[in-house]
Amino acid sequence: MSEGRAPSEQQDEVGFDGRQFARSLPSLPGVYRMLDAAGEALYVGKALALDKRVASYFSGKPTSMRIAHMLSQVASMEVSITRTEGEALLLENELIKSLRPRYNILLRDDKSYPFVHFSAHPFPKVGFYRGSRKVGGRFFGPYPGAHAVRETLALLHKLFRLRSCEDSVYSGRSRPCLQHQIGRCSAPCVGLISEPDYAESLRQAALFLEGRSDALVEQLTERMQEAAQELKFEQAAKARDVIARLRGAQAKQFVEHADADLDAIAVELRGYQACVVVLSFRNGVNLGTRSYFPSIGSEVDEPELLAAFITQHYLQVPPPRELLVEHELAEREVIEAALGETCGRRLRIRHGVRGHRAQFLELARKTAQASLTSRLDSGKLQQQRLQSLTDLLGVAEAPQRIECFDISHTQGEATVASCVVFGTDGADRSAYRRFNISGITPGDDYAAMQQALSRRFRQAAERGELPDLLLIDGGMGQLKQAISVLSELGIANLSLVGVAKGEERKPGMETLVLPDGRELRPGPQSLGLQLIQQVRDEAHRFAITGHRGRRAKARVQSTLQNIEGVGPKRRVALLTHFGGLAGVKAAGVEELSAVEGINEALARRIYAALRGIDEEGMGQEGEQQA
Incomplete structure (x- = not known):
């Protein structure tokens, strides 16, 4: 690997001459760094051909x-030549973590992930562990978060009665503790279980953690029948x-294949705020989700954010065999090769x-949508955005x-108007209202807005x-329309703002x-505009949810007798x-799909019909209807 820097003569009063610098570069893989006048890193990137x-x-x-603003600050550049593009990917990740460039996507470096740990002991302790895995024993994980580990441990102790106490406590016991009395420990500390029997419980727990619950159930079923005989x-x-x-645990996990070893990764982007959620399965066991909030600092799209997250995250954490994403990644093969x-x-x-x-x-x-909404509603950030909005509107x-x-x-059918309310602490969902619009020309948005505002403010x-x-x-x-309604109702001194979509609806x-x-065009970095975007997007979501529900109610009756594909036999089976x-x-x-004779498509139809929604709108939560 070799290093290079832009010659001083390539930087003059006009600024950095990027074209000249590019002509001096070789057509080799490597990493480039853009620096500002103070020598601080603006951006780190990789390339198959640097020039x-x-x-x-x-x-x-x-x-x-974003690119234009970044380039306007570039005073010099540095490059590092590598042997392969995969090597460039690894170097890029290391430089991003160490330099933390302003225009890169930055993921917080979390070096410690939690595990379930069986200690090295004749009667091993089964507990929570975070840190170096140089200690003895057996590890299961990593899990996406502490909550997932603690849930798993609670189930393990309830199912298999394995000890959770420290060795110092274990060695000093003279009588069984409370955990034994409530049925969560077999009390090996006082000899109430033999070493072979405890080892068998430990083997069963390992089968469960490895996702081999079906094999374990078969074994237990045979033993139950033998004991009964x-x-x-x-x-x-x-x-x-x-x-x-x-x-019960298997039903909660709901995995198609017992050997599933994958992460499902989803991204939610709102302006300069982002959330990445990883839903993890290891050996068929659902380990739950973990949310990440990378610092993006500038406008990016979802594929770019996904690629940056995957590279940085899985160079810290062992990846599964399969990653599921919602977008095609431009450098998928390079990332696969480097991580592999x-x-x-x-x-x-x-x-x-x-x-x-x-x-x-x-x-x-x-989960990503809900996590980002929750974060945006957090007190400190909300106050900063409110103050920015105050300054923006003067x-x-x-x-x-x-x-x-x-x-x-x-197309004018089932028109619904929404009203969402935000306070100093974020969304006030108890105050949300929907208005079913009627008596207007279908598709007349002005008349619909006038009707909704009149109904809202008549007695306000x-x-x-x-x-x-x-x-x-x-x-x-x-x-x-809003000005007209408020004027007719004699309401004055109310701040009004129209939120018009920008260029290319970005x-x-x-x-x-x-x-x-x-x-006013404050731009994407304005915290005040980010707050307005959040409120506007929530109003849009709430209106669409209400519209879909109203439209579906006009088309579908919510009784089993009227659901296509549900005849007398299936009704009896369901009931x-x-x-x-x-x-x-x-x-x-x-x-519903688990009932004999009900496939997934029919289950979705039944689910939607009984809730008065169409299948397209499934998953949206019900909220207050005005």
């Missing part, structure tokens, strides 16, 4: 505002109880998956109550529920329209399996 990659930045118009009913009852708990080389086995990155794998991705995506005080209205319909002044800031999703046309490029005709219609309504798609 072509660097030249692409300085030939023609920059592809985005020998009239050892207490032993048979214990085996029966363990089998029942194992079945570090872990010593083949790794596949797959997108466009179907079946259960698609469901895993959907679960990860919903008002005297930060708004304590923000309301936003949006309209949703399908008397009840003291006026917002400090009213956001309208739309431009001047929609804003005029997030962060919105135009804020004020009643006096002024237009018998779940103990009545209430049980059927409470069941999920996977539980």
Whole structure:
């Protein structure tokens, strides 16, 4: 590997001459670093051919505002030549972690992941472990978070009665502890279980952690039957109880293949805020999810964020055999090769998956949406964004109550208006309202907005529920409807802002329209605009959810008798399996699919019909209807 830096004569009063620098580079793989005037790293990137990659930045118009802004600060560049592109990928990751460049995607370096640990002892302790794995014993994991480990340990101790105490406590016991009394430890400390019997419990626990629950259940079933035949009913009852708990654990994990070894990775991007969620399965066991909030610092797209996350994350953590993503990655083969080389086995990155794998991705995506929403609602960040919004709009005080209205319909059908409310602590979902719009020309968004605002504000002044800031999703046309309604109702001194979509509908490029005709374009880095985006997006989501529900109710009746494909035999099977219609309504798609004669497609149809939604809108939560 060799290093190079831009010669001093290539930097003059005009600025850095990127074209000249690119012409001096070889057509070899390597890593380049862009530096500002103070020598601080702006960006680190890798390339198969350094000359072509660097030249692409300085030939023609920059592809985005982010790139243009970055290039305007470049004072010099450095390069490191590598033998392969895979080696360049590894070096790029190390430099990103050490230099923390302003324009790279930065993932917090979390070096310590939790494991389930069987200690090296004649009667091993089974417990939580985080740190170096140089200590003796056996490890299972890593798990995505401490909560997943503790849930697993609670189940292990309940199922197999394995000790959880430290060796110092174990050696000093003279009588069984509380864990034995509540049935979570077999008390090897006082000799209530032999070493071979404890080893057998430990073997069963290992089978469970390895995802081989089916084999374990078969073994326990045989022992239960043998014990019953020998009239050892207490032993048979214990085996029966363990089998029942194992079945419950299997149902919660819901994995198609017992040997599933994969991570489903989903991304949620809102302006300059991002969340990446990893849903992990190891040996068929669902280890749960973990959320990451990388620092992106500039405008990126989801494939770019995914590639950066995968590279940085799995060079710290052993990857599974399979990674599921929602987007095709431009450098998928390079990343697969580099990560495969570090872990010593083949790794596949797959997108466009179907079946259960698609469901895993959907679960990860919903978790990412919820996690980012929760983070954006956090107190400290919310206060910063409120203050930024106050400065942006030039008002005297930060708004304590923000309301936003949006309209949703399908070619004029089932028009619904939404009103969402945000306070100083974030979304106030108990105050959300929907308005079913009627008596207007289908598709007339202006009339729909006027009707919704009239219904909302007719008695608002008397009840003291006026917002400090009213956001309208739309431009001047929609804003005029709000001005007209408020004027007719005699409501004054209410801040109004129209939120018009920006160029190519890109997030962060919105135009804020004020009643006096002024237009503000604060840009994607504005915390105030990020808050407005969050409120507007929530109003949009809430309106679409209401519209889909209203549209589906007009098309589908929510009784088993009227669901296509559910005849008398299947109705009896459903009602018998779940103990009545209430049980059927409470069941999920996977539980419905487990009933004899009900496939997944029919289960989804039943689930949707009993909730008054269409299959497209499945998964959206119900909220208050005005």
